[in-house]
Amino acid sequence: MVSFRAASADAMAALTDQVGGVAEASASAVAGDLFSAARTLRAEASLRRVVTDQSVPAAARSGLIGDLFTGKVDAATVALLRDAAGRRWTRTGDLADALEQLGVVAAVRSVGLQAGTLVDELFAVRQLVTGNSDLRNALSDPVRSAADKGALVDTLLAGKVLPATVQLVKQALSGSYRTVVAALEDYERTAAQVQGEGVATVHVARPLSEADQQRLGSALTRQYGRPVHLNVVVDPAVLGGVRVEIGDDVIDGTVLSRLDDARRKIAG
Structure with a gap:
């Protein structure tokens, strides 16, 4: 699991509590928005540096991230992003990593009492990928587009597992972890942790x-x-x-x- 230290750990704890208050009905949309925001920060180095630069006033950082995402994502996500940008982060990359983890928490929130099923399904998909080299290679092939890989996930899983499982498996393809299997294992732990397990x-x-x-x-x-x-x-x-x-x-x-x-x- 992604490990946060010092100020980043404090920020992550506070933001996790906020995600815990997101309504179940909107949690899936918030998860997708947080994943999208994490991708944006990872792709835009200058934006990432500004919103984590402690020499820039917190209000300015929050305002910048708010202006960038307002009208493009759920209002609950904008509030989370503004809060996150105004906090202290130990490393520049911690904010994007935190947003991805918060997205996983929101995805777990979206399934309500089926969180245990979500953990089981993520584990089953991880076992499937681990045991099938052709599938593993297809999902990690740098030549294949993200849309192509996402379509493959839909073909394999859509209608057979929870929508949140499909959402998280697709997020595991983002390349933010060393492998898809490592991402799925981390998401399993996060999903269980949300339930106190x-x-x-x-x-x-x-x-x-x-x-x-x-x-x-x-x-x-x-x-x-x-x-x-x-x-x-x-x-x-x-x-x-x-x-x-x-x-x-x-x-x-x-x-x-x-x-x-x-x-x-x-x-x-």
């Missing part, structure tokens, strides 16, 4: 029953002090047991891991 990727040899998932989820919730959303990956190479990845932590209780431990003890 962490995300755990669980590797198992066979699908877990609902009861097993509930037990594992409860155990992780107790351990980490907050609800944990499970993304389950069925991988025959696991052989047996469970491998859990949550943040930087890895809990490896697989048969393969135990065999490796046994080998090291014998060799030692």
